[in-house]
Amino acid sequence: MSKQQNKKSDFRYDTGEARVPWAAVGESLNIEDITSILKFLIPGDLNDPAYSEQLGKVASELENLRQKGDYASKLSLGSHVKKLEEAVQEFLDVKYACFITNATAGFEIGLKFSGLKPGDEVIAPAITFLSTINYPLQIGAKVVLADVDPVTLNISPEDIERKITSRTRAIIPVHIGGYPCDMDAIMKLAGKHDLMVVEDAAHGFGGKYKGKSLGAVGDFGSFSFHEVKNINSCGEGGIVITNSDYGEDFPKARFGGFDIANPIDKWLYDVVALKGRGDHYTVGGNHSSTEIQAVVLLNQLKRLPGIIETRRKNAEYLNSRFAGIEEILPGPMDTEDIKGTYHLYLFQLDHNKLNGDIQDFKKKMAERGIVQIPHFAPLYRFTFLKQMGYDTEAMQKSCPNAEEAFLHKFTHLPLYPLTEGQVEYMADNVIEAVKEMK
Numbered sequence: 001m002s003k004q005q006n007k008k009s010d011f012r013y014d015t016g017e018a019r020v021p022w023a024a025v026g027e028s029l030n031i032e033d034i035t036s037i038l039k040f041l042i043p044g045d046l047n048d049p050a051y052s053e054q055l056g057k058v059a060s061e062l063e064n065l066r067q068k069g070d071y072a073s074k075l076s077l078g079s080h081v082k083k084l085e086e087a088v089q090e091f092l093d094v095k096y097a098c099f100i101t102n103a104t105a106g107f108e109i110g111l112k113f114s115g116l117k118p119g120d121e122v123i124a125p126a127i128t129f130l131s132t133i134n135y136p137l138q139i140g141a142k143v144v145l146a147d148v149d150p151v152t153l154n155i156s157p158e159d160i161e162r163k164i165t166s167r168t169r170a171i172i173p174v175h176i177g178g179y180p181c182d183m184d185a186i187m188k189l190a191g192k193h194d195l196m197v198v199e200d201a202a203h204g205f206g207g208k209y210k211g212k213s214l215g216a217v218g219d220f221g222s223f224s225f226h227e228v229k230n231i232n233s234c235g236e237g238g239i240v241i242t243n244s245d246y247g248e249d250f251p252k253a254r255f256g257g258f259d260i261a262n263p264i265d266k267w268l269y270d271v272v273a274l275k276g277r278g279d280h281y282t283v284g285g286n287h288s289s290t291e292i293q294a295v296v297l298l299n300q301l302k303r304l305p306g307i308i309e310t311r312r313k314n315a316e317y318l319n320s321r322f323a324g325i326e327e328i329l330p331g332p333m334d335t336e337d338i339k340g341t342y343h344l345y346l347f348q349l350d351h352n353k354l355n356g357d358i359q360d361f362k363k364k365m366a367e368r369g370i371v372q373i374p375h376f377a378p379l380y381r382f383t384f385l386k387q388m389g390y391d392t393e394a395m396q397k398s399c400p401n402a403e404e405a406f407l408h409k410f411t412h413l414p415l416y417p418l419t420e421g422q423v424e425y426m427a428d429n430v431i432e433a434v435k436e437m438k
Ligand SMILES: *Cc1c(COP(=O)(O)O)cnc(C)c1O
Pocket: 101, 102, 103, 104, 105, 128, 129, 131, 132, 174, 200, 202, 203, 223, 224, 225, 226, 237, 238
């Protein structure tokens, strides 16, 4: 008989050492599935005999391996997810970490515990990805967009202060490109006005602000492991963190409010609501992630310091090449107590000193085969906020720095492990293009 009779129990139905256990996994991922995954991850030409032959060898070796071991009997929320969460808690020096489907789910969880209700106001930067404000819009809270700092393009604390009202409940600062926001000023405002702070640290995993990890400065922080970020968990994934007691309820927020510690009569466990700030009750979502994602992220976590180092060196190289060119405003770099993650290189032009602006510059770069993407347009420029009844023209008028940066000044250059030749080519051509615009 197959070893498959010893399937592990699901955490919800822990039937222990039974002769007929209740299995967590209905259908194992078998050799065919695993070979398909390998074929997908390391694609090649199936008509190439060398590739096909090697694939066949791997498949038969996998079969041999299976004779010695067994198929995984837990695919969702198992020991590897737990191990990852413990590793992240240690890496970030934070009390609670919860592995979820994406950063967006983490903002939702943080805002639920912040007691966000319909009619409340949330302040977020004008320049970010739409997922930062997704949950407030979903529940009918009002999104207020604050202007950005002209140097870092991070949310401006001065403009947050101008836009706080008696209905403001939370601030969502975004560490754009992985460079930390001015968190001291933001936390001071939050303290003064009794607001919760949910950090959009989608770019900020592994960054530091005055001795604390990004994401752990505010009440909640959420990271993204989507494929474009510095490290990823099979293409999608997120982690939400906190040092507050709400972290005890993270597993309930992640999975339906299941209260596994609380068995009830004639059934297995209770389902409870999530209790947020101000005794506001909501329900848990379904944001569970998989064991395979956790296995991969545990590996990438070990590589992260080296990955950030490579990106930092690329950024330093670009800055050294751009030094002395007064029309180029260099991207913000590390200081004694501020460490970015170098997810993106923020590139700005002082267009007032040039014949042309960032739009002309981008055309010149495209002609040279250098792809650079601003990534983030001010959110009031998309259709959705207008459709939802927002006065987007008024929003635009209230964010002059975001407008100026988007229209005339900024783009992002890539920092991922490019070849030396690529980084050099990029620097040479940026300099040349700027010269042409003088
Ligand atoms: C990628 C990104 C997100 C969303 O991350 P997901 O994991 O895809 O939910 C949020 N905010 C910013 C600024 C991002 O770039």
